[in-house]
Amino acid sequence: MTIDTSTDVVGRTVEYDQLSRAQKALMSLSGDVAQQLAEDHGVCVRPLAMRRIDLTTGRVEVVPVPCGARREDLCRPCAEKCRRTRMTQCREGWHLEHEPIPDRPAPTEAQKELLAVRADLHTVYQEEDEETEREAIRNTVAVLDDELRRAGVTGRLEPLDPPDRPAVKRSTRRRQDAPNLPRRPVEKRTLGQVFGGRYRPSTFLTLTLDSYGRVDGDGAALDPDDYDYRRAARDAIHFPKIVDRFWQNTRRCVGWEVQYFGTIEPQKRGAPHFHAAIRGSIPRAELRAITAATYHQVWWPHHDEQVYRGDRVPVWNDDAHGFVDPETGDALPTWDAATDPAVLLTPGHTVTFGAQVHVKGILGGTEEAGRHIGYLTKYLTKSVSQAAGLVEDPSVRQREHRRRLVAELERTPCSPQCPIWLLYGVQPKKVRHTAVPGQCKGKAHRPEHLGIGGRRVLVSRKWSGKTLGDHQAERAEFVRQLLNRVGVRPGYAVDDGPFEWEKTRPGDPDVPTRPALLLHAISQRQRWEADYTAAQALAGDPPADRSATAGEAA
Structure with missing residues (x-):
């Protein structure tokens, strides 16, 4: 039964002030009308x-x-x-027909003069022992750096003081169980090959992670005890790293500067996968070979078993300038000590892609290209959980699958600075007394992100030049x-x-x-x-x- 809020029961016109509370409750709120009008515009x-x-x-x-x-x-x-x-x-x-970024111009005389003065100051700084003089040189170099930036010089400028700890050098030799890839000299071009004198097709690529166990049609594990939630959580957190490694291998293998526009989206099972629009055409067999040969080794301390849990967690000690064992008072190993090459002989985790690789050629200016652009950006306005379909009327099996995945992400470190490392008996990098063992504010641990803590859109530097x-x-x-x-x-x-x-x-x-x-x-x-x-x-x-x-x- 519909009530006309403008008349009473006998059909007489009623002023707004004379309406009952029940009648007013059936009317639209001014704030709702304003918000809907704002969305319409x-x-x-x-x-x-x-x-x-x-x-x-x-x-x-x-x-x-x-x-x-x-x-x-x-x-x-x-x-x-x-x-x-x-x-x-x-x-x-x-589908560009010309290079988006021109070659860099030749250095000007003003740029070379400024850099020459900086080089002299760098040498004097290394030979000077008086702290007052060194401070004056640092101030002068800071002014010179600003002048170099205004003069049009980009790139890294060598710091006056060397780093406190040199970078850890590890072998770059490929794993013995990984397929070999051909390596070609990389040409300075971003455009693909032209076929028939007029067609320059491009590529649409989809990469997925490996299987962690059988799932049903909704992406929920059929047997949660058999599903590898630990590997799923770690692969999700380190997924951007293996994507970067894939593009490095692709450029070395095909021999030109491959450019891409990609989005990271979740599958129904909660694992991320990658859609990418690639400028230029790359053979399907070559992309599949690159995918199979791509891996990323995470040189972090092994964190398979928790050392602390519940109320028994490390505590901060001012004398030790770090966290110590709550019972013995022994200081926990620092991050540098735990990742020393002499101690850490094998990686803490290794990420690989799954066998499923989808490759499709796309011609520019076609309706198909427009559909794939819409598909690439379809879920960018939704959270990861919403895009995965894990929040809209989930089944019992879906709720259990999501609960176990989120629980595993809550105890999986997301970075060297993550306080969750304290639960595994390792002090995080640059740890402070404000750190709470087992509690990290990183996005990767939040239920709505499902381990995807970085950017959802990944674009190469020479994609559009803008x-x-x-x-x-x-x-x-x-x-x-x-x-x-x-x-x-x-x-x-x-x-x-x-x-x-x-x-x-x-x-x-x-x-x-x-x-x-x-x-x-x-x-x-x-x-x-x-x-x-x-x-x-x-x-x-x-x-x-x-x-x-x-x-x-x-």
């Missing part, structure tokens, strides 16, 4: 209040700034905006040029700055409420959209296509 639903100071006029105002969230459960408009920018980045670099910020700036510049070309003047003040930005604090009297900021952002977006629609009509341009195949299907 693509406006951030939880804007941040920032104080903007115009350095030319001195005007100060508090304006809403998008939160920039990448997950739709936090802010759908910001997450969708980021996803579409990633789609643009993938599309622009996948950063993500460059692609975002291009969108704004396109709109600005369109307005100027057709002579549309915005009906609101547009300041060019320069501006200085300040963070606001809770309780600042000039900061509007969150609903007021949201309404201001909606009003601003509506005016922008009106001006852009008018400019499109004057220019005769069709409405922009926001589908995943925009710019691909010609």
